Amino acid sequence: MEGGTRNNMRRQVDMSFSSVLTRSDISAAPITLAKLQNPVKQGFDNLGGDLKKIHRSLNDFSKALDKRFKDKPLPTVNQDALDHELIKRAIGMHFLREGEFEVASAFADDVKKQNGRDNILSPHLVKAFKEMYGILEAMKAKNLKPALAWARQHSASLEARGSDLAFEISRLQFVWLFMGDLPRSLSKALVYARQEFGGFQSRYQQEIHELAAAMAFSPNLADSPYKRIFYNENAWEELGQSFTKEFCSLLGLSADSPMYIAVTAGAIALPVLQKYQSIMQLKRTEWTTEDELPVEIPLPRNYRFHSIFVCPVSKEQTTDENPPMMMPCGHVVAKESLDMISKSIRFKCPYCPSESKPADARRVII
Amino acid sequence: MAEDFITTKLNPDNHLLLEQPLIRLHYELSRKNFKSVQKQVEHDRGQILSTLKTVANAALSGSQDPFQALATVESMINRLEALGQKLQAVQENEKRLQAKSRQRIKHLGELYTMQSLIDVKYEEWSRTRLDRLLVDYLVRHGFGNTAKELVKRKDLEGLTDVDVFEECYKIELNLKTGTGLTEALSWCIEHKALMKKERGNNALEFHLRLQQFIELVRKRKLIEAKAHMQKHLAPQTEMYQQEVFEATGLFAYPPTTRTEPYVNLFSTERWNFLSQLFVKTHHELFAIPEYPLLQVALWGGLVALKTPTCHSANNSRITSSRSAMVTVCPICSTELNDLAKGIPYAHHSKSFVENSPVVLPNGRVYGRERLRASLAKIGVAPGLIRDPITGDVYVESQLKPIYFP
Secondary structure (H helix, E strand, O other): OOEEEEEEEEHHHHHHHHHHOOOOHHHHHHHHHHHHHHHHHHHHHHHHHHHHHHHHHHHHHHHHHHHHOOOOOOOOOOOHHOOOOHHHHHHHHHHHHOOOOOHHHHHHHHHHHOOOOOOOHHHHHHHHHHHHHHHHHHOOOOOHHHHHHHHHHEEEEHHHHHHHHHHHHHHHHHHHHHOOOOOOHHHHHHHHHHHHHHHHHHOHHHHHHHHHHHHHHOOOOOOOOOHHHHHOOOOHHHHHHHHHHHHHHOOOOOOOOOHHHHHHHHHHHHHHHHHHHHHHOOOOOOOOOOOEEEEEEOHHHHHHHOOOOOOOOOOOOOOOOOOOOOOOOOEEEEHHHHHHHHHOOOEEOOOOEEOOOHHHHOOOOO | OOHHHHHHHHOHHHHHHHHHHHHHHHHHHHHHHHHHHHHHHHHHHHHHHHHHHHHHHHHHHHOOOHHHHHHHHHHHHHHHHHHHHHHHHHHHHHHHHHHHHHHHHHHHHHHHHHHHHHHHHHHHHHHHHHHHHHHHHHHHHHHHHHHHHHHHHHHOHHHHHHHHHHHHHHHHHHOOOOOOOOHHHHHHOOHHHOOOOOOOOOOOHHHHHHEEEEEEEEOOOOOHHHHHHHHHHHHHHHOOOHHHHHHHHHHHOOOOEEEEEEEHHOOHHHHHHHHHHHHHHHHHHOOOOOHHHHHHHHHHHHHHHOHHHHHHHOOOHHHHOOOEEEOOOOOOHHHOOOOOOOOEEEEEOOEEEOEEEEEEEOOOOEEEHHHHHHHHHHOOOOEHHHHOOOOOOEEEEHHEEEEEO
């Protein structure tokens, strides 16, 4: 827009001036100069017109923004509630578990430069996640050996967890020997099965039988009832996910980045928090952050990680201080509610006719 | 289930709550470009037209030396050239801003093509959002290299504004260390046209000028200090009466004084104050939220996810990793556990417990079917029960049904 006007103006001015400069007869100069005034003014006027257009579209933009975002302030957060050192630590761990080692090490350098502190990344975790991504990389290249080696090395912890990982890796290895390499090698797969599946016999009898039965359908597996095992497009990805989950669990870490889950949940929660805050402001009540948030935030089910017990008597969630108590009839109430209803030696359960003594109630852990 | 439908429904408009700065910043930058061009054009227009008129009239009346006229004409050409270059530079910048804005609007528009919060597409989108928020947080806290590395790795150039924040952070840091006065002042002058014409909006400029005055007094350059005071501070007396009054008093006290408020004025604490005032002014001007949005979102997530169990004595992440039955909760995970300590837990009005719960003699509660399936997997003999978390072993008849009304 601006460019066009600018070039026009320049051309006119240049033309006029060159006519002045090239003529040896300078008597024409006054006329040329006088004539020049109008085009120059015209040029500036055009430029002004262009600017007006820009101004108008900026205004439209501004109005559109106001329309979209009006009356939507962000919830104000008590910033002291979050410790920056801890946020930084969480960010460092997030980069590691996402496999962004270069970003992570740039981060460690930046943090060190700023406060001279030692490495914000735990060397133990750096090593662990490098191992994890090394194994995942190999998996992407359809190489399961590192994964198998890892699963063997940690077989005791994995078995105690009731993890299926070791079997899942071996099964995919079997399927891959059978399906992946050309020419397909039934014999190789069978040798592998004989070597590896022995240890899985007791726990995965059913699955191993399936694999064995499937062999009978070869080479028409695609039409067999076992198609899903041998033609699962997502098998590698799924194995990668369960490997990541098991690997993180052994480190005591959640399978997906907590930073990701929390920020996503936060974005879902913010409208509710913001609405609540504006209501509180209207009522001129302070946002009191006590132990429990005063407003309920609906989150999808996969954001629930713990059982919650809300005492039907007090409508309060149970906590360490006010734990769930089970009466002999099997019904549960919060301890404070129990103390309230069990003033006498014997009391009746609020939910069924059975009577019990306060001492018979037992603390349970949900 | 109806409840699941409600909780997983994606409301794109609600999601825009966090995105205002993503779009607004570029609007403000465009406004800045426009204002600076407008000012320049107005100024040059006046100058050139009047010079041209003078020169033409003088030429007509024959009262001017032709060589001088030529020189004037040349200076006009130079001025127009300079204007042209400025317009071109702004235009380039504007093109870049608009391309970025388009990319951002497209990115936000993607939200309107998704219906569910458990959609894989939403998950991808949300990961990009997290990366954006991380870049913003990092660069605002002075971790520019990390931010740039992340932008490079995730191809976030169009969705982030590292340059804007780096410039801001540089001035912030220099002010903090007492070396950024001139720099901050030229920033003020450059952005003067953008500031809303309200009382007190020039607080930053005033305090920077005041600091210049204090530094002159500190160096005992009293004559210069006096001139500076008359030129820059005295005209602001109406607005900053108290400050100007106190500043005048500085003439009578050496930098080693123990008298208030002069101790304060000489104090190096003022650099922190100035640097904070600068950041505040900068962010207000460009519609940037006071705190990085990562903190806001993170806080929201912590309060939404936290349960009383997350910091309970009966729950430790080591025990919870012992069984594949238990998914490690993000708040229990090391990354966020300490961070969430001082934060309230989420409010729930409904219980959420496992199906057909049973209680073990040690008081721990599990869903009967899930427990059984998981025990079969570990190869626990039928008829025996092993607590997946504590490892205590019982016989099945010791399991008791439990009811959560």
